[in-house]
Amino acid sequence: xxxxxxxxxxxxxxxxxxxxxxxxxxxxxxxxxxxxxxxxxxxxxxxxxxxxxxxxxxxxxxxxxxxxxxxxxxxxxxxxxxxxxxxxxxxxxxxxxxxxxxxxxxxxxxxxxxxxxxxxxxxxxxxxxxxxxxxxxxxxxxxxxxxxxxxxxxxxxxxxxxxxxxxxxxxxxxxxxxxxxxxxxxxxxxxxxxxxxxxxxxxxxxxxxxx
Ligand code: ADP
Ligand code: MG
Ligand code: MG
Numbered sequence: 001x002x003x004x005x006x007x008x009x010x011x012x013x014x015x016x017x018x019x020x021x022x023x024x025x026x027x028x029x030x031x032x033x034x035x036x037x038x039x040x041x042x043x044x045x046x047x048x049x050x051x052x053x054x055x056x057x058x059x060x061x062x063x064x065x066x067x068x069x070x071x072x073x074x075x076x077x078x079x080x081x082x083x084x085x086x087x088x089x090x091x092x093x094x095x096x097x098x099x100x101x102x103x104x105x106x107x108x109x110x111x112x113x114x115x116x117x118x119x120x121x122x123x124x125x126x127x128x129x130x131x132x133x134x135x136x137x138x139x140x141x142x143x144x145x146x147x148x149x150x151x152x153x154x155x156x157x158x159x160x161x162x163x164x165x166x167x168x169x170x171x172x173x174x175x176x177x178x179x180x181x182x183x184x185x186x187x188x189x190x191x192x193x194x195x196x197x198x199x200x201x202x203x204x205x206x207x208x209x210x211x
Pocket of ligand 1: 031035036038039042043078079080081082084118121122123124129130131132177178179192193194195
């Protein structure tokens with residue numbers, strides 16, 4: 001479609017919960033190499049909790065959906081990723097507000113607001129080997145696509161591809177934030193788990209937008 005609405009954002013959450021469940025072992029394997037082997041369970045549990053909460057208290061706007069998802073992730077998932085993704089969705093929802101539809105430009109702005117929340121909370125910069133290394137190229141690709149007049153679907157496909165490239169580019173990096181930073185040089189040679197889950201989240205969004 002040309003725009004996203006509340007039903008599509010609901011589908012995004014449903015799709016992400018399925019993808020997180022399917023990729024639980026993969027994300028946990030990445031986290032077992034440079035962390036504490038819980039990223040898969042954190043994301044699967046968190047996204048399932050979001051779905052349950054959305055079902056129990058259905059939001060009437062996309063802004064409310066972001067707020068519900070964010071508050072649920074902050075409270076349901078301990079550690080780093082829950083509060084970081086929670087902040088992302090809280091800021092995304094605040095940016096969307098009462099809008100009934102999102103076009104490529106307003107969605108790009110909402111995603112950027114969400115990522116600014118991640119950065120405000122976690123203080124990671126580009127190259128620190130975190131989820132931010134998937135988000136920043138995705139935002140840049142999305143903005144470039146919007147500026148060149150691409151459709152929403154094509155802009156999200158570009159963001160998805162850039163996030164996947166950003167994820168892969170974390171492999172040689174030495175972690176400077178989060179648990180992996182405790183390993184120092186030994187964190188090099190492994191993909192960052194949070195960058196991998198961000199790529200999955202954007203893959204789910206590109207998929208529901210194109211459906
Ligand atoms: P924990 O490390 O507390 O067990 P998770 O395993 O669920 O939490 O999430 C780990 C991921 O969180 C990392 O792979 C990284 O992408 C992300 N992360 C950790 N700290 C930060 C930070 N300060 N800023 C951005 N992302 C971070
Ligand atoms: Mg972990
Ligand atoms: Mg943990």
